[in-house]
Amino acid sequence: MVKDPVCGMKVKSPSKYSAEAKGAKYDFCSEKCKNNFLSNPNKYIKPINSSEATYSINSKGIEKLDIPIIGIHCSSCIPTIESEIKKLPGIIFVKVNIATEKARIEFNRKKVTAESIIKAIKKAGYKTGQSDLSLGIVGMYCASCVTKIENELKNLPGVLSAGVDLAAEKAFIKYLPSLVNIKEIKNTIEKLGYKTIEPAGTEKLSSKKTLSEREKIEKEPVDENQLAREKEYKTLIRKFVFAAVLGVPFLIISYPDSLGLPEAFRQGAPTLRYLWIAMSILSLPIMFWSGSQFYTGAWAAFKNRSANMHTLISTGISAAWIYSATATFFPEIFPKAELANQFFDAIAIIVALVVLGMALEIRAKGKSSEAMKKLMGLQAKTARVIRNGQESDIPIEEVVLDDIILVRPGEKIPVDGVITEGSSLIDEAMITGEAIPVEKLKNDEVIGATINKTGSFKFKATKVGKDTALSQIIGMVEQAQSSKAPIQKIVDRVAGYFVPAVIIIAILSFVVWYDFGPQPNLIYALIVFVTVLIIACPCALGIATPVSLMVGVGKGAENGILIRNGNAMETAQKLNTVVLDKTGTITEGKPLLTNIITTKDFSEDEVLSLSAGVEKASEHPLGEAIIKGAADRSLTLYEPKEFNAIPGQGVEAVVGEKKILLGNIKLMKNHSVETGDLEEKSKKLADDGKTPMFIAIDGKAAGIVAVADVVKPDSKAAIAKLKKMGLEVVMITGDNKRTAKAIARQVNIDRVFAEVLPPEKAFNVQKMQNEGKIVAMVGDGLNDAPALAQADIGFAIGAGTDVAIEASDITLIKGNLKSVPLAIELSRATMKNIRQNLFGAFFYNGLGIPVAAGLLYPFFGILLSPIIAGAAMAFSSVTVVSNANRLRRFKPKLD
Numbered sequence: 001m002v003k004d005p006v007c008g009m010k011v012k013s014p015s016k017y018s019a020e021a022k023g024a025k026y027d028f029c030s031e032k033c034k035n036n037f038l039s040n041p042n043k044y045i046k047p048i049n050s051s052e053a054t055y056s057i058n059s060k061g062i063e064k065l066d067i068p069i070i071g072i073h074c075s076s077c078i079p080t081i082e083s084e085i086k087k088l089p090g091i092i093f094v095k096v097n098i099a100t101e102k103a104r105i106e107f108n109r110k111k112v113t114a115e116s117i118i119k120a121i122k123k124a125g126y127k128t129g130q131s132d133l134s135l136g137i138v139g140m141y142c143a144s145c146v147t148k149i150e151n152e153l154k155n156l157p158g159v160l161s162a163g164v165d166l167a168a169e170k171a172f173i174k175y176l177p178s179l180v181n182i183k184e185i186k187n188t189i190e191k192l193g194y195k196t197i198e199p200a201g202t203e204k205l206s207s208k209k210t211l212s213e214r215e216k217i218e219k220e221p222v223d224e225n226q227l228a229r230e231k232e233y234k235t236l237i238r239k240f241v242f243a244a245v246l247g248v249p250f251l252i253i254s255y256p257d258s259l260g261l262p263e264a265f266r267q268g269a270p271t272l273r274y275l276w277i278a279m280s281i282l283s284l285p286i287m288f289w290s291g292s293q294f295y296t297g298a299w300a301a302f303k304n305r306s307a308n309m310h311t312l313i314s315t316g317i318s319a320a321w322i323y324s325a326t327a328t329f330f331p332e333i334f335p336k337a338e339l340a341n342q343f344f345d346a347i348a349i350i351v352a353l354v355v356l357g358m359a360l361e362i363r364a365k366g367k368s369s370e371a372m373k374k375l376m377g378l379q380a381k382t383a384r385v386i387r388n389g390q391e392s393d394i395p396i397e398e399v400v401l402d403d404i405i406l407v408r409p410g411e412k413i414p415v416d417g418v419i420t421e422g423s424s425l426i427d428e429a430m431i432t433g434e435a436i437p438v439e440k441l442k443n444d445e446v447i448g449a450t451i452n453k454t455g456s457f458k459f460k461a462t463k464v465g466k467d468t469a470l471s472q473i474i475g476m477v478e479q480a481q482s483s484k485a486p487i488q489k490i491v492d493r494v495a496g497y498f499v500p501a502v503i504i505i506a507i508l509s510f511v512v513w514y515d516f517g518p519q520p521n522l523i524y525a526l527i528v529f530v531t532v533l534i535i536a537c538p539c540a541l542g543i544a545t546p547v548s549l550m551v552g553v554g555k556g557a558e559n560g561i562l563i564r565n566g567n568a569m570e571t572a573q574k575l576n577t578v579v580l581d582k583t584g585t586i587t588e589g590k591p592l593l594t595n596i597i598t599t600k601d602f603s604e605d606e607v608l609s610l611s612a613g614v615e616k617a618s619e620h621p622l623g624e625a626i627i628k629g630a631a632d633r634s635l636t637l638y639e640p641k642e643f644n645a646i647p648g649q650g651v652e653a654v655v656g657e658k659k660i661l662l663g664n665i666k667l668m669k670n671h672s673v674e675t676g677d678l679e680e681k682s683k684k685l686a687d688d689g690k691t692p693m694f695i696a697i698d699g700k701a702a703g704i705v706a707v708a709d710v711v712k713p714d715s716k717a718a719i720a721k722l723k724k725m726g727l728e729v730v731m732i733t734g735d736n737k738r739t740a741k742a743i744a745r746q747v748n749i750d751r752v753f754a755e756v757l758p759p760e761k762a763f764n765v766q767k768m769q770n771e772g773k774i775v776a777m778v779g780d781g782l783n784d785a786p787a788l789a790q791a792d793i794g795f796a797i798g799a800g801t802d803v804a805i806e807a808s809d810i811t812l813i814k815g816n817l818k819s820v821p822l823a824i825e826l827s828r829a830t831m832k833n834i835r836q837n838l839f840g841a842f843f844y845n846g847l848g849i850p851v852a853a854g855l856l857y858p859f860f861g862i863l864l865s866p867i868i869a870g871a872a873m874a875f876s877s878v879t880v881v882s883n884a885n886r887l888r889r890f891k892p893k894l895d
Helices: 030-038 077-086 115-124 143-153 180-191 211-219 223-252 270-290 292-303 307-331 346-368 369-378 470-481 486-516 520-536 538-558 567-574 583-584 604-615 623-634 665-670 678-688 717-725 737-747 758-770 782-792 803-807 818-851 866-889
Strands: 015-020 025-029 054-057 062-070 092-098 102-108 131-140 161-165 168-174 195-197 384-385 392-393 404-406 417-422 424-427 436-440 457-461 561-563 578-579 592-598 641-646 652-653 659-661 689-697 700-708 730-734 751-753 776-778 795-796 810-812
Touching: 015 030, 015 404, 025 030, 062 115, 062 717, 077 092, 077 102, 077 115, 102 115, 131 180, 131 751, 143 161, 143 168, 143 180, 143 486, 143 538, 168 180, 180 195, 180 810, 223 270, 223 346, 223 776, 270 292, 270 307, 270 346, 292 307, 292 346, 307 346, 307 486, 307 520, 307 538, 346 520, 346 583, 470 538, 470 561, 486 520, 486 538, 486 567, 486 818, 520 818, 520 866, 538 561, 538 818, 538 866, 561 567, 561 818, 567 810, 567 818, 578 583, 578 758, 578 782, 583 730, 583 737, 592 604, 592 623, 592 678, 604 623, 604 659, 604 700, 623 689, 623 700, 659 665, 665 689, 678 689, 678 700, 678 737, 717 730, 717 737, 717 818, 730 737, 730 758, 737 751, 758 776, 758 782, 776 782, 776 818, 782 795, 795 818, 810 818, 818 866
Parallel strands: 578 730, 578 776, 730 751, 776 795, 795 810
Antiparallel strands: 015 025, 054 062, 062 102, 092 102, 131 168, 131 195, 161 168, 384 392, 384 404, 404 457, 417 457, 424 436, 561 810, 592 700, 641 652, 652 659, 659 689, 689 700
């Protein structure tokens, strides 16, 4: 589709009304628009903005997308991007223009989506001008609502992807702002009969507000989605009370014999007919006020040629009312008196119970999203900014890059930045999980929402708004909660056929009971028809997976585990092999001083002080470890003189008037230094994965200083836990076999891939996958990114590089291996919960619908009442949500 440049209407290309101008072809909706265009083309031809995307679709269904790409610097970028896009199925043409920094792509949407193309560009190392939008949606109750909204949004030109979370009542949309705007997206949703709410935000502070008002705002962030949910809950409760207050008398009047009422209320009494007339009139506000959402929802579905939960309920209660009203006002048309029965009590009680169930479901859903509320509550609300030498408190939204911000003891750090003046201890538990405050000095980075414990300091804002660490975490969690696990996609397909199937079953049941049922057959047929419609619960099917996924992802975030999407959550529980990168994952990732061995004539402090003195003139990372070790002991370091680096052997220098040699055994032998038993001790250190360095002082062997990339304190326990869970643990590293095996022995890993070059890591992961294993890769470095992407699940250590985190499926914020088994346990618990919910939903519908259709009547004489069906339907979805909320109490099984 293309836009008519005159009226803006979307028309198919090529159109029968077309014209050329300035070398380009234009399509029109009518002859009139074409003539207006030709009379003054310049009026309607807009200048091309190279930063904007364009989109069109021709009559053969081939889509054309011109999309801006950020980061193209030279011609070598072009083949990289083009080759990555061409790997996708359904790509017909792709051309990158370095001058306009845009890619023109022609593709078949049935085979590939615009979102896949964006991902391919991202995989090539470039970005596109896409935006993300989160919208609250009010009025969704079942899976068919979700499918309907998603399909309509995906059909909008410029929308790359759309995911709707029934549990959180939100839509998450990725779109190209130059092709579609927020207003168009909202209008599309609202045309389907739903209400949209702007993304949750915080009310801005004004200097005119009183101190108490400002403090209230600081403590209570305004969540529009939560306010709408609370408003809807209160409305539903009012509707329930109204229906229940009228429904109870209806129920009493309908069973006079059972309740021993006077003769005036019994069958045949004149008073009873007047009561029925009153009930028929009073049941209308119950239907059209208490049950208004059923009719509005059904009408919206009808307009879009679909059916949903509201269709079932509105059809059921409407059929019951029409029959009852006919029996009340025109009883003579029935061949037998007993056929002129009334169901006003059933209408009132069904509406009351279903509305109560909806209200309770909303309340339960609110509990499911508590993890997100906790994360959002961590954000600071104001910042004390120094501008033009003046301090002022401003809302956090008004902080800009490079602002200088003052933080006092006990305050939250408002945004991410770098300390420019002062020092302090910072509690970073919310990010790292470490309870011990971290010392921060000048030029150290600070993270927004962490807490300043002791000193005051000033820092420069380097990341604000959605770029801060906490905002990115919140965004990742929200997107994960809105994603679909593969199992949910199957359920959605089933749910799409569910409502039509129920309507067909209800009609068939009516026909069977009318033709073959006992007398009064019409009454029985109507009861069965209404009961089948009422008892069916597509809600339970629709929310079985997303509510559990929302709670599971939220629980992961609470424990420092960011799960990217539902696919990652589902795959993690199937893992049987975990591959661990050595450096920075199992080990600290930086060398530390581990051993000081001395001969009898020298002390440890003397050996370490002189070794560190020599290394002051060196830039070797092992030297930095020795210097740090000396600093930790507060040793005095002398400046080295006559420093000389000897390639392949070590260094020599004069420190404190003493001639020092520091290096390997070859250096000692070349200078005729007798090492005695030090050589044997050095071999043992090397076998343990350490790097021994001999030191000679004035030609005499003084000892050994050993440096190593030491194993993290929790690595051994985490690996033992993974093994206990039945997982094979493999180590992969570029280090030599001797060092690799030494580290593997320390942490009890049996299978090791050593001397593996960075590109080969992904190959080794693929090799294990070819063995039939479901593989997780855990890494933190840039060279781990290909392997993380290749693995079935990639775990990125939170302290690692941005590229590694981007390529991963799960990010471990705390940066330790203990989070890996915890993430797998959480995945298993979440998927178990989802299976329980799905079993409950399918079992309920699979058993309830046949019973409602009268399957038990021929054998036991049991026919389900529509009132019982309404109660069962109302509380089936509440049960599913309540079961999902059990995940909030999740705790690891193993220590």
